[in-house]
Amino acid sequence: MIEIEHLTKRYGKKTAVNDLTFTVKPGAVTGFLGPNGAGKSTTMRTIMGLDAPTAGIARVNGKHYSDFRAPLTEVGALLEAKSVHSGRSAYKHLLALAHTHGIPKRRVREVLDTVGLTEVAGKRVGGFSLGMGQRLGIAVALLGDPAVLILDEPVNGLDPDGVRWIRELLKGLAAEGRTVFLSSHLMSELAQTAEHLIVIGQGKLLADTTVDAFVNSRGASVRVVSPESAKLAETLQGPGITVTSPESGVLLIEGTEAAVVGEAAAAHGVVLHELRAEHASLEDVFMEITAGTVEYHQSQEGVAAK
């Protein structure tokens, strides 16, 4: 369980996170979505006690992170790919962290094996590829067998195989009753991994919902291709329903379902060449919802400039 309450973080004049409140629950993968500079990494650093909030609270399982007697067993974090001294080997990096909590060498080898770095464990991290560095970061996060996992862009630099692997890994960890909180700029990736979604833009909360509800929130539309499109459009007119025609013979109908459109066509004897329910992709919804915050932000700046 991660609780963020009225969290605000300013760096000088720049506000990175603005009065953010949300909760991440155990037993599910929660995605953290937002455009670059939205404040995702800042929020995660604040949870880990690396950045002090300007105002508000970030708590993990009811406590401030630094109050835990065994922090690595409470929260495992992958914050930035390069949180490792480039001159040290992967094994020694993990071992040094393991020593702080009295974690045995056996566990170090175990996590190296889990992330598939056993063969290169003795090599200096400076020579690692982005994907290998990412795997090492995941090994660090798993080291203390933590109840909460916080992962900033974990699929960054991973090959498709690695992406699938981490997706299964995270789902498995969540199924064990752990809290899994990951940010990603690959929205399609979150759609496949996460059940719950926190969306922020300009440091503000935009949505706190399930992935399904989020995608459906922008309304499914129905696409119809018909030689009698004008006739069909007339019959469909009604409250809450908008009909647009992007090209001749094609209708996009919002505010109703494909079944309703099909029945209406049958009732009026309209010939249909195509009838398809279109769901907005997570990307579409995301672009739409965050575009608003960007505009809002710019008008704010305009006001301030007067």
Place this chain on the structure above:
Amino acid sequence: MTAATMTDSPAIFTPRSEYKLSGIGLLRSEWTKFWSLRSSWIVLLCAAVFAAGIGLAVAATYSNVGDQGSIPADLRAEAALGTTMFGVALSSMFVAVLGVLAITGEYSTGSIRSTMSAAPKRLSVLWAKAAVFGAVVIVMYTAMVFVTFFAANALLSGTDLAGVSLGDENVVRALFGYVAMVAYLGLLGLGIGAILRNSAGSIGFYVGVIMILPNLATLLPWNWVSDVVPYTPGNVVNSIAYIDTSGLDLSYGESWLWMGIWLLVTYGLAAFMLKRRDV
């Protein structure tokens, strides 16, 4: 949230209880970190070669036979140590740079985020790092100073600096003074690195402001400057490596006192900044 989703959730995972963050653990961690970097080995090797090498080279080429016994015992010991331990004092530069890098390397590579995630109270990391680094320097330099002392003594036989013994007054004190001097300067470097967080800036500050500036300042035409200069962080160590401190600015005890004061100031500031600033 509805009651339905609550009951759907699996049992909450309980973390293992056998792992605990501890002071001993942090010391082991810093020990592992120190020795797992190639730079630690290289810089310490350079320091050792420099320290012992210069001392032995000078001792080997010293050929002033003079009139043996013409120099009083205490002056002879002072001259012998000053000659053979010259390299030790100079090698403190390597140790100070290593002290700086021990902490700034964490900031430049980002490993500080891993470190501080494991020990989020932060201060214990600084103490463990300083303790491990200080202990390594003290052990290594104790061995090196005594080996250099005996080797140089052997090389000086037949000259007017021959025959200094550990039993002579204050010789052991002065030898440990050299060890303490290097450890102090190394810890000063680590403290400066913890405050400035930047390798180049910290090394520049150490060399420029701590080592060079006070001695350049004595060229200024004001008398008070030369009264103050002996008390600057880079100069307070001078007295502890002497056998006879009677003619020096600071007495033996004062030298220790001021080393303590400057370490307290440096580490107090470093601790304050570490707690206050974001990582």
